[in-house]
Amino acid sequence: MIEIKVSEEISGVRLDQFLGTLEDLEISRSYASKLIKEDRIKLNGGSCKASAKVQAGDILLIDMPEPVSLDVVAEDIPLDIVYEDSDFLIVNKPKGMVVHPAAGHYQGTLVxxxxxxxxxxxxTINGVMRPGIVHRIDKNTTGLLVVCKNDKSHRSLAEQLKVHSITRRYAAIVCGNIKEDTGTVDAPLGRSKNxxxxxAIDEVNGRDAVTHYKVLERFGDYTLVECVLETGxxxxxxxxxxxxxxxxLGDDVYGPKKCPFKLEGQCxxxxxxxxxxPTTGKYVEFDSEYPEYFKKLLEKLRK
Structure with missing residues (x-):
């Protein structure tokens, strides 16, 4: 059992947020919420909610569960590593690879x-199934991911994601000819009710979501765009x-079911x-070439 006394300068902060900032505890805010729901955290001797505001002098008792052994096995799968140091590595994920294990995908993942x-x-912050993983991209989306080697770098990157200070630029080939050169979609997203x-876009219960796009090239029925994420x-x-x-193009979930090109998911x-x-404090930026399928499709569209 871990006992923590809330100091004066932390007073008024949400309980889950407070727990996520404790370096000695080394847990994420989402994991803190999970412990609270499991009634493993007592506030002044009683049960509490994640939204509870802690006050100076409050006493927290935390019953940390024993570490779970990781059933996910290491596999000798080739990695396209763009950069690596003692804090993190930047990986160029191929199409068709799932980022972390989940039901139905316990092998062959990036993890x-x-x-x-x-x-x-x-x-270890995101638990045994997602070691090192701060963010993810979809199975059939290619490109750059950062993987953290220690909890210090993980906390730093997670905070940067939270305040939207990370640069994330995507290239996409979309259906139709976008007339305007630039634009912004500001529409909250949530799980589809259907x-x-x-x-789906959910103006009532959705979370803020902002995407900026810029036309890079037009092909008549298709457009190459750059999408910059403000949220993720x-x-x-x-x-x-x-x-x-x-x-x-190729998105069989949100786009047309039929595609005139032989594609494996979205472009x-x-x-x-x-x-x-996280260590030097200097801004670093990484770029990756278009994958082969993307290059070949662009060649076809240009002809």
Whole structure:
């Protein structure tokens, strides 16, 4: 059992937020919420909610569960590593690879591959199924991901994601000819009420979501765009572009069911990733080339 006394300067902060900032505890805000729901955290001797505001002098008793052994096995899967140091590595994820294990995908994921590459050198904040993973991209989206090797870098990157200071530029080929050169989609997203596997625009209960787009090249029936994320919601670019009548080409979830090209999912590539280095404090930025399928499709469209 861990006992923590709330200090004067923390007074008035949400309980889950407060717990997520404690370096000695080293848990994320979402994991703190999970412990609260499981009644493993007592506030002044009683049960509490994640939204409770802690006050100076409050006493927290935390019953941390025993570490769960990781059933996910390391696999010798080739990785396209763009950069690596003692804090993190930047990986160029291929199409068709799931980022972290989940029901139906316990093997062949990015996590299986990085466990083989890094061994025990991965952050633990997001739990045993997602070591090192701060953010993710969809199975059929290609491109750059940062993987954290320690909890210090993980907390730094998670905070940068939270305040939207990370640079994330995606390249997408979308259906239709976008007339304007630039635009912004500002529409909150939430889980679809009709299909729980899909996301949808939800003005009432959705979370803020903002995507900026810029036309790079036009091909008549298709357009190459750069999408810059201000927020990073699940399927954000795919839902936002579909909402303005320009779904991502090959997206059989939010776009047309039939595609004139032989594609494996959406034409979406996480091209640029930039952030403040957790140790040096300097801004670093990484770029990746279009994958082969993307290049070949662009050649066809240009002809």
């Amino acid at each position: 299986n591959a990085i466990m083989n590459h890094c061994g025990d050198e991965l952050s 299909d729980r596997k899909k996301q 919601r699940t399927h954000q670019i795919r839902v936002h572009m579909a909402s303005i009548g320009h779904p991502v 979406l590539h996480a091209k640029v990733l930039g952030f403040t280095h």
